[in-house]
Amino acid sequence: MSPSARKLLIAVLVCAFCLQTWMVYADPAGRTEPPLSPAGARGRALWHDHNCQSCHQLFGFGGFLGPDLTNVVERLSEARLEHILTLGSGQMPPFDLDPDARADLTCFLEEMSARGRGQARHAEWQPPGELLVQVAGDDAPASGLALALAQSCVACHLPNHASDYGAPDLTTAITRLGPQGVRDVLAAGIPGTPMPRFGFSEDDLDALTDFLTWLDRNGESIRHTFEVTRHSEGDWSILDLPWWEY
């Protein structure tokens, strides 16, 4: 290639680089949301200080050991989030965060969640918690259901199947472990697995055992409803997938 052609090639490449850099820096789309609040900024600092990105992702950026946390505040209740941040879960070590720090980190995750979606979802996907409320109707023991939702049990335990975390189907828990076995697990967790120790009171344990007994009794229809929903979600094609933002 002649020197003049090389000079032209380099000039084109330099212009392309400057143009692309300018487009990224001048793009207003990233600034449509207000800057992080003071609490969110403190939470962001905690996120980096504890190197959360080693195992977790935000918008798909980071490590692969733990789940993407972009929209975790929609998936987990505040109580469950606080619980994980305090005691850890499975391979996640416990972080000795005081209540203010936990609140700041939660605030950061809430503000991240407001900025977009981290993972693509099928249009008909319904969060398992919502589906459980719908399936349970008015028949389920209310206090047990409320506790199960507050602790985000369905974030890990899904009917019909072991979940991503290897957590078993809750609709068969009483049959498999018996009421006392279930109480023991709820009270102490299962060491060596992601199932944590929740520190439930005796009343909470009673309420949850009642709810799980109800789930077990109605297991067949609940599993059927979840299965039907999954089948309707299963009808998809590559053309349904989003091109840009989810």
Add this chain to the structure above:
Amino acid sequence: MHGGRLDDGERIVFTLMRSALGCVVLSLSLGAFAALYYLPAIGETMAAAGVSLVQLRPLHTTFASAWIFLGAVTVVSRFLFASFGPPGDGDKLRFKAQLVCWGLAGLGVLVTLPLGITSGREYLGFHPVFSLLIYVGWLLFAWTFFSKVWRGFWQRPVYVYMWSAGILFFLYTFAEGHAYLLPGVRDQPVVDLQIQFKSCGSLVASFNQMVYGCLIYIAERITRDKRIAQSRITFSLFGIGLLNSFTNSAHHTYHIPQDHFIKWVAFVVSMLEIIILVEVFKEVSKLLSGERKSSLDFNVTARFVHLSKCWNLFLLTLALLISVPPLNALIHGTHVVMGHAMGSEIAIDSYLLLAAFAYLLAEMFPKRETLRAVLHSDAVARAIGGLNIGLVGLVSWLLIAGLTTGVSRYLGQSAPAWLDDFPYPFAVFGLAVGWYLARLLWLWSPLLLRPEQHRQWYGSPSTTVVSRTADVSSS
């Protein structure tokens, strides 16, 4: 040949080569621990003992990146001394200062990350003070490089352009990776992510430019055909590759709020890689039809380059697929991305650098018996075979697991039960890759650790070296 002694240029090249391979050993050891952390029972024990992925992962990625950069710098330095003569006093001083800066940075990272002192950033997980040392080292290297090549720059072969682009691109993107220190970026997480994806993507592209330059340099020296590095096609491919490097990071940002024009540009430019794919396909076809055979029965350089070309064909196809937005939506943030990154870093960058190292060692230890006994021995051939099989297993498993997870995740379903066992194949294949790479380095270690003795052996054999070589070839 200068008796047993290495000249100044060779000494610098050896120091860089040893440092680069030292980074491989560190990265492998830390990666092995990180792979074990994926096994739930072992991971929890490690976490209880205070060893966490939070420390292991940034250490592993830092030293893996350092290996690629140092490896490329080794080959570039060899080029400088082979083409422009032995280093002058100024060159030697700059190399010393450069190595001190990088050595201090490496040591500092190794000490501070386990103590929990971190920036918490992807790829640049260490404290910014070490970034400064790394940057100063690079400025010194850039000074040495450009002071030698700038005269007659427009007539230079394409690999000089690739290295120039790699060095300048590194200096820019490494600085850009620290934009988070600015308040306007720090407090706008989406802007921070856009810049982070851009700088990390381009940082990877900068080391690709360095490594591909090394490949063409070695190819030119092996074939003694200077036309390869001056041809219009090679320069055009360099242009397409570099243009792609500027924009392709945007295929990681399809899902974040960003002007769609930037995404369209990234998509269209990514598709230009089809041109490179066609060229690679032609090369691999020639290779498989046996048109290009090595003159030696077994030659490490040829083996690594051939394997790398096959991987390049596969990984380029995968990169093209990942750049198609709907497919990107399905697999983004899954192990497919990890499989692609690991495959590229090991099967393309590391294979090509090992090929280049093998060539440089063969140049410096030209006696055929030494090459047969140490560099190109049967044990080395077996280690390369094992390494490649381990890598095929690792990448395949990551792709299968990632794609399955992506589909389940999209449908809001739990992943299939067989994926519960994901960590075990991951750890087994990962450890196999680490083991065979370590074995390869062990087999080469007589040349790397005692080069002067081997140079003496060339003239007058030393008993210790002969027995060590015999050990190696019998194992």
